[in-house]
Amino acid sequence: xxxxxxxxxxxxxxxxxxxxxxxxxxxxxxxxxxxxxxxxxxxxxxxxxxxxxxxxxxxxxxxxxxxxxxxxxxxxxxxxxxxxxxxxxxxxxxxxxxxxxxxxxxxxxxxxxxxxxxxxxxxxxxxxxxxxxxxxxxxxxxxxxxxxxxxxxxxxxxxxxxxxxxxxxxxxxxxxxxxxxxxxxxxxxxxxxxxxxxxxxxxxxxxxxxxxxxxxxxxxxxxxxxxxxxxxxxxxxxxxxxxxxxxxxxxxxxxxxxxxxxxxxxxxxxxxxxxxxxxxxxxxxxxxxxxxxxxxxxxxxxxxxxxxxxxxxxxxxxxxxxxxxxxxxxxxxxxxxxxxxxxxx
Amino acid sequence: xxxxxxxxxxxxxxxxxxxxxxxxxxxxxxxxxxxxxxxxxxxxxxxxxxxxxxxxxxxxxxxxxxxxxxxxxxxxxxxxxxxxxxxxxxxxxxxxxxxxxxxxxxxxxxxxxxxxxxxxxxxxxxxxxxxxxxxxxxxxxxxxxxxxxxxxxxxxxxxxxxxxxxxxxxxxxxxxxxxxxxxxxxxxxxxxxxxxxxxxxxxxxxxxxxxxxxxxxxxxxxxxxxxxxxxxxxxxxxxxxxxxxxxxxxxxxxxxxxxxxxxxxxxxxxxxxxxxxxxxxxxxxxxxxxxxxxxxxxxxxxxxxxxxxxxxxxxxxxxxxxxxxxxx
Ligand code: SF4
Ligand code: SF4
Ligand code: SF4
Ligand code: SF4
Ligand code: SF4
Numbered sequence: 001x002x003x004x005x006x007x008x009x010x011x012x013x014x015x016x017x018x019x020x021x022x023x024x025x026x027x028x029x030x031x032x033x034x035x036x037x038x039x040x041x042x043x044x045x046x047x048x049x050x051x052x053x054x055x056x057x058x059x060x061x062x063x064x065x066x067x068x069x070x071x072x073x074x075x076x077x078x079x080x081x082x083x084x085x086x087x088x089x090x091x092x093x094x095x096x097x098x099x100x101x102x103x104x105x106x107x108x109x110x111x112x113x114x115x116x117x118x119x120x121x122x123x124x125x126x127x128x129x130x131x132x133x134x135x136x137x138x139x140x141x142x143x144x145x146x147x148x149x150x151x152x153x154x155x156x157x158x159x160x161x162x163x164x165x166x167x168x169x170x171x172x173x174x175x176x177x178x179x180x181x182x183x184x185x186x187x188x189x190x191x192x193x194x195x196x197x198x199x200x201x202x203x204x205x206x207x208x209x210x211x212x213x214x215x216x217x218x219x220x221x222x223x224x225x226x227x228x229x230x231x232x233x234x235x236x237x238x239x240x241x242x243x244x245x246x247x248x249x250x251x252x253x254x255x256x257x258x259x260x261x262x263x264x265x266x267x268x269x270x271x272x273x274x275x276x277x278x279x280x281x282x283x284x285x286x287x288x289x290x291x292x293x294x295x296x297x298x299x300x301x302x303x304x305x306x307x308x309x310x311x312x313x314x315x316x317x318x319x320x321x322x323x324x325x326x327x328x329x330x331x332x333x334x335x336x337x338x339x340x341x342x343x344x345x
Numbered sequence: 346x347x348x349x350x351x352x353x354x355x356x357x358x359x360x361x362x363x364x365x366x367x368x369x370x371x372x373x374x375x376x377x378x379x380x381x382x383x384x385x386x387x388x389x390x391x392x393x394x395x396x397x398x399x400x401x402x403x404x405x406x407x408x409x410x411x412x413x414x415x416x417x418x419x420x421x422x423x424x425x426x427x428x429x430x431x432x433x434x435x436x437x438x439x440x441x442x443x444x445x446x447x448x449x450x451x452x453x454x455x456x457x458x459x460x461x462x463x464x465x466x467x468x469x470x471x472x473x474x475x476x477x478x479x480x481x482x483x484x485x486x487x488x489x490x491x492x493x494x495x496x497x498x499x500x501x502x503x504x505x506x507x508x509x510x511x512x513x514x515x516x517x518x519x520x521x522x523x524x525x526x527x528x529x530x531x532x533x534x535x536x537x538x539x540x541x542x543x544x545x546x547x548x549x550x551x552x553x554x555x556x557x558x559x560x561x562x563x564x565x566x567x568x569x570x571x572x573x574x575x576x577x578x579x580x581x582x583x584x585x586x587x588x589x590x591x592x593x594x595x596x597x598x599x600x601x602x603x604x605x606x607x608x609x610x611x612x613x614x615x616x617x618x619x620x621x622x623x624x625x626x627x628x629x630x631x632x633x634x635x636x637x638x639x640x641x642x643x644x645x646x647x648x649x650x651x652x653x654x655x656x657x658x659x660x661x662x663x664x665x666x667x668x669x670x671x672x673x
Binding site: 030031032033035053054063064139140141211212237238240241242243244247248256258260269271272274277279291292293324326328329330332334335 | 628
């Protein structure tokens, strides 16, 4: 892995160059929160706020995706939109959010040869080069370390930037990352051993700053045994079913298909959906297999902490803390898992 | 000032009544300035109840969220009451629901709290970020909030953290209650909700630009609806497919349709608790819509929502002298 450095004041120059050659997406402050948007001017990039409100999953698993369109009438033809495959650079993504992609990749791209791959997700994923940014100051509800991850993990991105004070320590992780660097002017320097040490120290300090911890040990097995437990009624009592915890989660990936048309034109769209909504499992017959909030809260917890580990060998949670930050009634997933472990079965 | 001892005692007594199923109130949350809705099924459960200026959540949503499971043959529905801790606006929400026949007065026992206003969770989290432990806040007689963090005590002028809706609240005392905790607050002169005044000064174009900027961010999670005590329609028109009033595609046009439609559906019903705005994950200033509609309803029809259970609902009433100059 190549290790380089870039003086901080050269960042605008770098972003300017990337932006002139490729599509550049980065974190921008908007109405008091951070959002990943197209960057036209490097000055727009905000690296002070840690996480974007809506996770960058929305860049690849878009909230609204038009799958095909049609026109009514005799000569009607179904048209599938052309998916842009040119290189797109996503700058400033945090390690946990990048890991979110790794977690949902199997859902849309399959696990083995012959599995169905969703062209929309796959092409957007493949065209994206991720330049990650380590978190030097994790936030209140960050707990990525509970999943053997780290605020400076380079594993999920193509290039990782770590702020080591006045300078970015730059790790080129993948071939994709290497290719990108080759295409840019030579404004990087080789990292010295000392800078490497500072980078490691920075990571250690960041890890220490994480105060919350989820104890997942034995959670899968415990959940195996308590599907019918009345604990879930208790756990869901205050849930208002707003779906924030799923829409803002980097690993939630449920969707709905809808046909939307005007008198002459129509299209099929894929939009985000959430298991926290009553409507989500509402059958056309009127029957609903998940009739109450208890069924729905339980499903969210099981999907992340039981089904995911059983199907894909990984927890469906990155520890980003968004569901804890924005749940209007303080349903705190760390506390839920703690309580699951206390339940007597 | 609400004495927690007194509150707990009242909750214990209420939950111990034979005709009460459970009592809803507040308990301390898991971090920072978060509070949680609490449900007491027994006197024992009441011990974790508390009240402080952090208790912004409007609990009036809960009675109507309760799932009614289908009854077996011969089984009779249980007619027990739900106790709820209510501030001024929460009490008005219940009044409004009763007025609309969503609930009956007999369904609830209202434990009233004379309210001195609640803290805006966003403002306080910004002022004191990264609190991984719960921090309580008290109010003194000097219009200041007092809190202690890591052994250091902080005194903050109330005005800096108070929710905007509370600054313009006209009914801090619950208009309807069964039991009142402590003494009713003295009447005070509410401020104008000045965010609406600011908007009204803008040109139509500027106003549109402003809303466009916000509505484009709406992720249509409908948290505003779920959090709202008055959005309790069995099937919200946003969920209807046949006919479909609002498409599921998330874009500026559909998002605008949603937000404008919701504001209209709350005309003469919204009681300005601010719960929708507090819950919105993308900071859409929903109260500016609601307060605008509230003002129009007041000025044109002299109507205020949530004050009298016997009054006819605004949209369901007609007076021969209602103004009609908006019809042209
Ligand atoms: S479950 Fe919560 S903490 Fe885990 S990834 Fe989703 S939003 Fe983040
Ligand atoms: S964010 Fe909280 S209240 Fe909303 S659906 Fe999730 S758990 Fe329920
Ligand atoms: S809560 Fe906010 S983002 Fe969600 S639907 Fe309402 S206005 Fe839109
Ligand atoms: S619209 Fe908002 S302010 Fe009005 S009653 Fe509903 S939640 Fe409260
Ligand atoms: S938005 Fe309108 S239709 Fe939907 S729940 Fe609220 S009042 Fe009912």
